Amino acid sequence: MTLLTGPGPQMSRRTLLRSALVGAGAVALGATAGCATDAAAGGRTQVRIWDLFSGADGERMQKMQAEAMKANPDVAIESVTLAWGSAYYTKLAMASSGGRPPEAAVTHLSRLAGYAPGGLLEPFDMDVLADLGITQESFAPAVWERASYQGELYALPLDTHPFITFYNPQVVADAGLAGPDGLMRSPGSVDELLAAGKAMAEVTGETGLAYGYVLDTAQAWRLFWGLYAQTGAGYELVPGRSAQIDEQKATEVVEVIQAILDGTVAPRSQDYPGAIASFVTGRSGMIISGEWELPAFQEAIPDVGGMPFPTILGTPANYADSHAFVLPRQAHPDRARRDATYRVLAHIVREGSLTWAGAGHIPAYQPVLSEPDYQKLSPQKDYAAAGEIVVLDPPVWFAGAGGDFQARMSDAMTPAMQGRADAASAVRQMLREMNRFLSTPNPA
Amino acid sequence: MSVTSAVDDVRPARSRPARGATRARSGSGLRARDRSGYLFVLPFLVFAGLFLAWPIVSGLWMSLTDRSLTGSGGGFIGFANYAEAFTDPQVWQTLWQTFLFTVISTVPLVLVGLVMALLVHTGLPGQWLWRTAFFASYLLPVAVVTALFLWLFQPDIGLFNTWLGNLGLAPVGWLSEEGVAMVSVALVTVWWTVGFNFLLYLAALQSIPGTLYEAATIDGAGAWRRLFSITLPQLGNVTGVVLVLQVLASLKVFDQIYLLTAGGPNGSTRSILEYIYDTGFTNYRLGYASAISYVFFAVILVLTLVRLRPTRKES
Numbered sequence: 001m002t003l004l005t006g007p008g009p010q011m012s013r014r015t016l017l018r019s020a021l022v023g024a025g026a027v028a029l030g031a032t033a034g035c036a037t038d039a040a041a042g043g044r045t046q047v048r049i050w051d052l053f054s055g056a057d058g059e060r061m062q063k064m065q066a067e068a069m070k071a072n073p074d075v076a077i078e079s080v081t082l083a084w085g086s087a088y089y090t091k092l093a094m095a096s097s098g099g100r101p102p103e104a105a106v107t108h109l110s111r112l113a114g115y116a117p118g119g120l121l122e123p124f125d126m127d128v129l130a131d132l133g134i135t136q137e138s139f140a141p142a143v144w145e146r147a148s149y150q151g152e153l154y155a156l157p158l159d160t161h162p163f164i165t166f167y168n169p170q171v172v173a174d175a176g177l178a179g180p181d182g183l184m185r186s187p188g189s190v191d192e193l194l195a196a197g198k199a200m201a202e203v204t205g206e207t208g209l210a211y212g213y214v215l216d217t218a219q220a221w222r223l224f225w226g227l228y229a230q231t232g233a234g235y236e237l238v239p240g241r242s243a244q245i246d247e248q249k250a251t252e253v254v255e256v257i258q259a260i261l262d263g264t265v266a267p268r269s270q271d272y273p274g275a276i277a278s279f280v281t282g283r284s285g286m287i288i289s290g291e292w293e294l295p296a297f298q299e300a301i302p303d304v305g306g307m308p309f310p311t312i313l314g315t316p317a318n319y320a321d322s323h324a325f326v327l328p329r330q331a332h333p334d335r336a337r338r339d340a341t342y343r344v345l346a347h348i349v350r351e352g353s354l355t356w357a358g359a360g361h362i363p364a365y366q367p368v369l370s371e372p373d374y375q376k377l378s379p380q381k382d383y384a385a386a387g388e389i390v391v392l393d394p395p396v397w398f399a400g401a402g403g404d405f406q407a408r409m410s411d412a413m414t415p416a417m418q419g420r421a422d423a424a425s426a427v428r429q430m431l432r433e434m435n436r437f438l439s440t441p442n443p444a
Numbered sequence: 445m446s447v448t449s450a451v452d453d454v455r456p457a458r459s460r461p462a463r464g465a466t467r468a469r470s471g472s473g474l475r476a477r478d479r480s481g482y483l484f485v486l487p488f489l490v491f492a493g494l495f496l497a498w499p500i501v502s503g504l505w506m507s508l509t510d511r512s513l514t515g516s517g518g519g520f521i522g523f524a525n526y527a528e529a530f531t532d533p534q535v536w537q538t539l540w541q542t543f544l545f546t547v548i549s550t551v552p553l554v555l556v557g558l559v560m561a562l563l564v565h566t567g568l569p570g571q572w573l574w575r576t577a578f579f580a581s582y583l584l585p586v587a588v589v590t591a592l593f594l595w596l597f598q599p600d601i602g603l604f605n606t607w608l609g610n611l612g613l614a615p616v617g618w619l620s621e622e623g624v625a626m627v628s629v630a631l632v633t634v635w636w637t638v639g640f641n642f643l644l645y646l647a648a649l650q651s652i653p654g655t656l657y658e659a660a661t662i663d664g665a666g667a668w669r670r671l672f673s674i675t676l677p678q679l680g681n682v683t684g685v686v687l688v689l690q691v692l693a694s695l696k697v698f699d700q701i702y703l704l705t706a707g708g709p710n711g712s713t714r715s716i717l718e719y720i721y722d723t724g725f726t727n728y729r730l731g732y733a734s735a736i737s738y739v740f741f742a743v744i745l746v747l748t749l750v751r752l753r754p755t756r757k758e759s
Contacts, residue, residue, distance in 0.1 A: 086726040090513065093728060097515030118514045214599065214620040215708050267600070269617055274600040404726045411710045418620070443512035443728035 044076040045340040048102035049325075050092065052084040056295035057359035064352030068344040071351070075340040085217075085402045092328065096120040099331025103341040109146045109155060109322040110393040110400035116149035117397070118444025122327045123152035125342075132346035138366050143322055146392055155324035156345055157364035159356060162320035162386040163222045163290050166297055166379070167305045171285030175199040183382060184286075187310045190256050197265030200285035209266040210284040212275030213410065213417065218401065219272065220410035220417060223288060226309055226319030227253045229391040237394045239442060243434035247427055254416050254423035256313070261417055269418050291383065294360030306379035308386035320390035321401050322364065325349075362387040397444060398437045408433045507734035514728055525735030535736055537711070538719040539743070541626065545701075545715060546694040549630040553690050554683065556634060557641030562675070564642075565649040575646070582639035589636045590703035594619075597628060597704075619705050622712040629701055629713055636700070637693070641686050648682040649675070695744060716740050 053061050058081055065077045080102065082088045089111060095101035097120065107115065115121055129135070136144055139157055147155040172184045177196050179185045187193035197208030213219035228235075231253060233246035261268050266288075270278070279287040280300035287297075288309070297304045309318045325345050327338075353363035354373055362384050368374055375381050393399040399406070412433055416426035507525055510517040529535050564574045581589070596603045597618035605615040618628045656674050665673065698717040701707065707714030707722075714722075716736070724733030 090725045090728075093514050097513065118516060120514055214617070215705055217706055217708075269599050269620055271599060271620070274598060277601065398727070404722055407706065407708075408711075411708050414620070414709050415622070418617070420621075440727070440729070441510065444514045444516060 042076070044074050045336050046076050046078055047104065047337060047341050047344055048078045048080065049344075050080045050082060050088075050095075050102045050105040052082055052088045052106060054081055054083060055292065055359075057292060057356070057361065060355050060359045064348045064355050065344070067352065067355075068347040071347050072340065072343050075344055077344060086404065089402055093120060096328040099329075101328030101330065103327070103330075103337055104325050104345055105328055106158070106323055107155065107326050108401035109143070109157065109324050111403065112146065112149065112155055112324075112326075112400075113395045114397040114400060114403075114442075114444060115326070116154040117442075120329055120444070121154050122329050123149075123154050124156060124327065126153060128339075128342050129153075129156070129346065132342060133350060134346050139364055140366060140387065142390060143364055146322065146395070147324055155326050156349060157322055157324045158349055159353075159361035159364050160320050160322045160387045160390055161291055161361045162308065162318045162383070162390060163226060163288070164309050164318065164383050164386055165286055165288055165307055166279070166294070167286040167307070168279070168282060168301055169303050169305050171200050171203050171282070172305065174203045175285065184305055184307060186307055187312060190259065190312045193310055193312050194259060194265050197260065197286070201264045204283055204285055206283040207264060207267050207278070208284060209260065209286045209288060210270065210275040210278040211261070211266050211288040212270045212272035214269050214271040214274075214414070216272050217407035217410060220413045221406045222290070222319050223257060224250075224253055224409070224413060225393065226317060226391055227256060227313055229317035229319070230311060230313035230315050232315040235394065237396050237399075237434065237438060239396065239438050241438065243431055243438055245431065245434070247424075247431070250427045250430070251423045253313070254413060254426050257413075257417055258419065258423060261419070291360040291362070291380075294380075295358075304379065306383040308383050308389070316389045317391045318386040318389045319392075320386065321392060322390075323361070324364075396437075397442045398440075405433075405437055408437075503734045503737060506731055507738050509731045510729075511731040511734075512728045513725065513730050517731065521731070525732045526739070528732060529735050529739050532736075534711075534719055535716070535739065538714050538716040539740070541713065542695060542697065542715045542717075545626060545630060545697055545713075546691055548627065549633050549694045549697075550687070550690045552630070552634050553638055553641055553694075554686055557638050557686070558645050558679070558683075560638070560642045561645035561649055562671075565646060575643075578642045579639035581636055584636065586636070586699045587703060589632060590700055593628075593632045593635075594704065617709075620709050622709055625705055625709055625713045629697075629704055632700055632704065633694075633697070641690065644682055644686055645679065648679050652678045691747075692744075 049065065051058070051061055061081075062079065065079055069075055069077055082091060089107075092101070092105055092107070093115075134156070139147075140160070143157045143160060144153075147153055147157050167184050169178070169182065169184075172178050173182075175196070177184050177199060187196050200208035211219070211223070213223070228245075228250060231246070231249040233249035235246070236244035260266050266284075267274075267278070275284075275287060275289070276293065276296065278284045279289075280297060287293075291306065294304070294306070308316075311317070325348075327341065349365050353365045353368040354371070357363050357368070357374060357377055357380055360380065362380070363369065363374075369384060393401075393406070398404065409430055412429040413426050415421035416423050508520055508522060510519055510521050510525075512518075560574075560578055564571055564578070568574055599605060599615060599617055599620060602618070604618060608615055616624060619625050652675065656678075657670055660670050660674055696717055697715050698721065701713050701715055702718055702721075705713045707718050717740075720733045720736050720740070723736065724730050
């Protein structure tokens, strides 16, 4: 730039050196400051918790942690929120293998299969948890099972967050799809869903459903895997062997998705923010979405309705994942910190669940679900049933939220979903990718 | 590069009296200055050693092990990673896509930069405004650039598809159609970084002596003749520099692709660096990721050697 403006005021060498020294000093200071955190916590025991909640649920998590601190005045929680996705798990794995991880961290249960066996996590001490009022009976058996590995509990479940359908009650009523209670009647077959979509499209003038998947690293897989479970077909994904899935049924599922994305029932090519924009502005009457978007929907449509993903292929099944707390393995375990960690986590899971439900999530701590306060939460109570028929990712090390597997599966389906390839070729590519993952060695 | 040479042209003229003064002072001062010279280079050497030399050695060793990000593994496995890399179709696919991106980004980056510089140099009024405007986008961080273009490319409500719709044309899946997505990424890259090449060319244009043009005009050469016989040949060296810088920058493309498409649709924009990142940091296979890096490194090395030979002769 100085070249073009001529010999303007230039930084002298001395000034440059001086500022470089000052900069280096600041870096050194920052490094030493990191060691003094317990002192900064005012003598309280410090518990660092990492999470990946940057949306509306992040605010609620802060509130729950503040309440846990109020109940445990001797504990100071240092909360670190990192961006959702693969980078979060990279950071967590690196911190754990480096031996200086946070005391606790949030993970998806779908990722546990890649974490627990590798020695990156410590199991929970069941006796300590029981003293704090947390026992197996308080959790759904399926969730508890996914949180355990070789008979030990490696993750303390916080919620189940299914991939469901939300609807705009006004559009549903105008399209004649509401039941006597004002709630939408859940379509019971593919044809019923398509008919409902067409009816809503007539009301909105654009499309019936909104569903964003283009360039998303998970959305296509979420829809597929939930519907595949609805067909009742099984699968066998064992590392070192080739993938066993029902190709016939998988192809049918992709064809059903193609039929839904016909441009009227749902747009052929919509991305995630586009789908949300379409739903909240009334350009579609229904959206296929994770329940974590509920706060955003409620802002635009205060009486937004929700229900489990319609059972259109026979067997009730609803794709879901689950947030849980884990204890990354410490190189230098600290008894006081561990004890404090158990206390705040137990408080968050037991007492914070109602707050958490406000973000749309179904609390994993079951006693909350029957509380009258929870029964007042609408539409949460209307889709809570989804929590009983959940299907998580296959329990293999490479699957799970924010992982490469979901991205590759979604990628493989995209051309077929956009109508540029046929369903069978999409399934063949998914199988190829599955086999590639199954043949790579487990890095953990 | 031409920037520094231009500066060098100016500086000796200004500091000549000072240099004479130093020489007059003493002979032993020279040795002290040598020592202080090493002292000045030392911080750089330390950093280069820590962050360049050591990672190269340690990465090479890592590529011979099954080291994982989770800390497990790390045993020596010979050339198994390399054997896997050579038979991994993803390596070749992403390598090919990286070359494709390099070609479709470098050519417009050089040509557009040159044309912009010529236009500004040969008489557009308000030169400073163009200079600033063309260079401004280069100063934006990649996250801002991609955020902007994600909205422009938005399939439903994006500006580009709205324009197409107004013209009665079918919407384009800028980032969601295989074949189109890579072109879109190149488009973003050109918009973002062409200002730098523009600046190099403009600087070079301004340093072409006016006497050449005067002589040519006297000999009766027209504007086009002057462009092709004086301007372009005089820019030859800068073009060489721009090309090399651009090819290297394009080969290591990662951030804008990661932020715009994450490698999709259907892996059609995944560059080799993104595959290395996915392998090492998402799938935790550091050993294998290092091996792919070294394969890529070897390819770049060969390219550089092939490319450097003619340049060296020229200069």
